[in-house]
Amino acid sequence: MPKVSTCSSRSARLRSFVQEFGDKVFSTDGKIFYCKLCGVKVTAEKRFTVQQHCKTFKHGKCLSRLSTKDSRQSLLFKNSSTTSSSSSSSSSASPSSMNNGSEFSKDLCQWMVSSNIPLEKLHNQHFRQFLETYTSHPIPSESTLRKNYLSTCYEDMLNKIRTSVADNKIWVSLDETSDVDGRYIANVIVGTLKQDQPGERFLLDCEVLERANHSTIAVLFDNSMKLLWPNGIQRNNVLLLVTDAAPYMKKAAKGLRILYPKMVHITCLAHALHRVAEEVRGHFPDVDRLVSNGKKIFIKAPLRVQKFKQEAPLLPLPPQPVVTRWGTWLDAVAYYCENYTAIEKMFNGFDSSESTSIKAVKDLFSTTLAQNLAYIKSNFCSISGAITRLEFVGTELCDALDTVKSIENELNRTRGEISDRIKTKIESVLHRNAGYSTLCKIADILSGKLATFEDDTELSPNDLTFFKYAPVTSCDVERSFSKYKTILSDNRRSFKFENLKMHVVINCNCNSEN
Structure with missing residues (x-):
């Protein structure tokens, strides 16, 4: 007598x-027995185990909700109802496609991660009760979302990026930083290059580097392209690489050009102007001390803040520039120049014994300081505005390069010994940026001028048309680092990096303004 197949009997x-x-409660694909109400797999070796599941408190609560269900729609998730019969028979469809609860759990995970709401919030009973009341769905636990749905949301996001990029020409921007745990973190941004409008941009990858050097950067770049095009890297579609001016970045880009022959490498022009601004700061130590100590006077000093607002109600508090935040030091100089008399009177009214910063600022006030403020504002503060314009998303290449050339021309018209050093600095910064001259020639061609490429570029005439909205700054990757550090806050340090990576990629791309 022939044996009955174990699979068919199961x-x-x-x-x-x-x-x-x-079938409103359970479903199967012939291999897995699935409870659609609870959103879990059920052991079904014997009828008794199914009955045991039906007696659990969670299942009973779901059944009670099902029996009292009315036409109320979910206020948080559209088109989500308690249960719905599958359009196909339970014997031919998989539980994931039949189960509305799993779709709800996936949407819930996507919503929380993209909104940067910690999944641990699901442990809060008030939050769970609110969701259960207004969605008529059983709310999965944090571990269920993390183990079963986070990776699915991440894969969906990668597929969305791949679909958007497809066969388009692209630009890539990458950079590295260190996080609070001392890891070298590198982010890779990709964006599409279009001929008639700004393209979309995405955070493609976030990885930990063993060390930051040209070798690890080159490997990261190539692996990211494999992630983007898993069926084969379209090397001729990579037209532009934007990085900072670190020597190892330049060395990595030089090596990558062998594999990506059409790729133009440019170092961030906003970084370049910031380095010029830093050169200005280095030549005026007294002004730098004024800016540095001026912001310290009002830190954790509510009485001084109150006095300042009483005596100068229309005057904002002194700015608090950050050296690594491009152009903010020059903005602070402009503030002190415009309000010098009021600031001097205000600071001289404070008691020097209360703070060393107050004493330091009082000692700085002089005719020389006032004249230096006027000189900087008159000749160099326009750099800050240029950096801001370069940071705009969707700027045409010609406009961005005109901004840089305008600053270069303004600096060439300035006078004085210090001015000569600043001119030398901007000339040096732009000269060492090999991709800058290439993009200038491309911009000339797109503007109807003739230009000749001196390097071994392999760009075709049609390739040049895709540079119309090419970016010249690495602002997008810097913004992704800001989101990374926001997610990895002090009370969320227990992240495994693999989960952290998925959180960052989903969050950045769900909230990107393309």
Whole structure:
């Protein structure tokens, strides 16, 4: 007598359980027995184990909700109802496609991660009760979302990026930083290059580097392209690489050009202007001390803040520039120049014994300081505005390069010994940026001028048309680092990096303004 197949007997048993306990509650694909109300797999080796599941508190609560269900729609998730019968028979469809609860859990995970709401918030009973009340769905636990749905949301996001990029020409921007745990973190941004409008941009990858050097950067770049095009890297579609001016970045880009022959490498022009601004700061130590100590006077000093607002109600508090935040030091100089008399009177009214910063600022006030402020504002503060314009998303290449050339021309018209050093600095910064001259020639061609490429570029005439909205700054990758550090806050340090990576990629791309 022929033996009955174990697989077929198991499939028949599971289908019989579905018929017995109801296809609105359970479903099967012949291998897995799935509770659609609870959103979990159920052991179904025997009828007894199914009955045990039906007696659990969670299942009973879900059944109660099902029996009292009305036409109320979910206020948080559209088109989500308590349960719905599958459009296909339970014997031919998989539980994931039939189960509305799993879709709800996936949407819930996507919503929380993209909104940067910690999944641990699901442990809060008030939050869970609110969701259960207004969605009529059983709310999964934090571990269920993290283990079963986070990776699915991440893969969906990668597929969305791949679909958007497809066969388009692209630009890539990458940079590295260190996080609070001392790891070298590198982010890779990709964006599409279009001929008639700004393209989309995405955070493609976030990885930990063993060390920051040209070798690890080159490997990261190539692996990211494999992630983007898993069926084969389209090397001729990579037209532009934007990085900072670190020597190892330049060395990595030089090596990558062998594999990506059409790729133009440019170092961030906003970084370049910031380095010029730093050169200005270095030549005026007294002004730098004024800016540095001026912001310290009002830190954790509510009485001084109150006095300042009483005596100068229309005057904002002194700015608090950050050296690494491009152009903010020059903005602070402009503030002190415009309000010098009021600031001097205000600071001289403070008691020097209360703070060393007050004493330091009082000692700085002089005719020389006032004249230096006027000189900087008159000749160099326009650099800050240029950096801001370069940071705009969707700027045409010609406009961005005109901004840089305008600053270069303004600096060439300035006078004085210090001015000569600043001119030398900007000339040096732009000269060492090999991709800058290439993009200038491309911009000339797109503007109707003739230009000749001196390097071995392999760009075709049609390739040049895709540079119309090419970026010249690495602002996008810097913004992704800001989001990374926001997610990895002090009370969320227990992240495994693999989970952290998925959180960052989903969050950045769900909230990107393309």
